[in-house]
Amino acid sequence: MNLQEQLQIHLSEIARERDPFLATAGHFFVQEYIRQQFSQWGSVEIHTFKVNGKSCKNLILNLSADGKHQDLPPILMGAHYDAVPGTPGADDNATGVAVLLELARKFAAEPAKYPLRLVAFDMEEYGLLGSAEYAALLHQQQQPLRLMISLEMLGYCNSISGSQNYPSPLEKFYPNTGDFIALIGNLRTIRDLISLSRSIRKVGVSSQWLPVPNRGLIVRQTRLSDHAPFWDLGYPAIMVTDTAFLRNPHYHQPSDNIASLDLNFLTGVCQGLEQGIRRLS
Template sequence: MNLKERLRTHLIEIVRERDPYMATAGHFFVQEYIRQQFAQWGSVEIHTFLVGSKTCKNLILNLPSQAEQQKPDLPPILIGAHYDAVPGTPGADDNATGVAVLLELARKFAAEPAKYPLRLVAFDMEEYGLLGSADYAALLRQQKQPLRLMMSLEMLGYRDSSPGSQSYPPPLERFYPNRGDFISLIGNLRTIRDLIGISRSIRKVGIPSQWLPVSNRGLIVRQTRLSDHAPFWDAGYPAIMVTDTAFLRNPNYHKPSDTIATLDLDFLTGICEGLELSIRLL
């Protein structure tokens, strides 16, 4: 199978109702699917956290760096994607696309490690207020665990090349293209160098990319905080969201129409290739 077919195979398993309260069977199925996929490449750590009386789970796979012998103290790159979805949607773009790419990055970096150790995390309860990532970011901060970078994969598969298909919170429309045919990278100021490098790598594989640095933890343009990178900004970590910009482009956002048929799998495949390249160059 080539990369595009593998991504499609993951999507077929993940795209289903999987709200943690209203679609518990689908939610558990996807959780198990991720765990089994991760387990091919190493031992899977489960980070549990409570929401009321409900036990929720982030699934974690740690992959060693190529230089584990020479430099055992390199901080990891954390790559995360949330696997829960809102009630009433199969959540293809949001966020089965992010999880599918996360699983393929696990495969690629297990076979051929990066310069930095990688920590791949499938976050739960993102749709209920970034609860899984907030709990995990707080834990890392408490443990004084440094990170080279945190990347949140948030909706990666919707492309629309028609003029006017891309909207923005003002005044960004003055500076960015009005066609929704690019992948967007949004990072805090500490990540400017990485934003430039990752954007360059993604363009190198043929996918247009735009980047936006934000100050003050994204509080000025609130739309920049709508994913699992935000708790890492709040905890003082360098963090980036990789996104097709969600509701600013995709009309199926949080709707029953967010299906595989609406995705652009060539776009998704290119993003996965570009991210692999960029992570190898960090």
């Protein structure tokens, strides 16, 4: 089975109503699906936290580095698996989770230079709660990270001129066609932004990168995913995104379904990320 078919299988399992409060059956189903997928490659750690008395779960898989580099700090890759009420959340964020699961498979088979920590975050749609809890835990444990990568909506592409919007004044510097994947990082990640963008372009997917100062507080739209709590605690972190509502008209709508996605684009993003992570020095 090729990569695109694997991604499509994951999407068909994950894209369903899965709000943690209003679609609990779907939410539990997806949580279990991720746990089963991860458990093929190692023991799955569950990080539990409470929200209004409800137990919420981040699911974590640790993959060791290739034999030479066990003592390096890990690269953390995360994607949130919850969705807002009333949408199957195919782009937001079944695409991010599908890519996370495929990267787990690939790096389990052939380890990277760095140890990898793959995290499926809960409760992102309620204010980045899962990632905030987990980032705080790592910070408290004084756990260094080589890099945190948030996979946030990776599958919507539109090659019509004018399809891409921006918070001002970014429209002056970036293309107005929504056919690229964006990498947005804090200033510590500039070398990684350049390197990962280059790897994504090498597989034939257009990529743009944006470094943001001051934890993204100047352009608030750059903070709308699970990388933001890591920025706030001083970690180097990058969001990989198709730019969500700045491009995708199905954002948080019942129409955010698999049919609206570009699976060639999603597959290229996954390939480019894998190669890019392998090339990080």
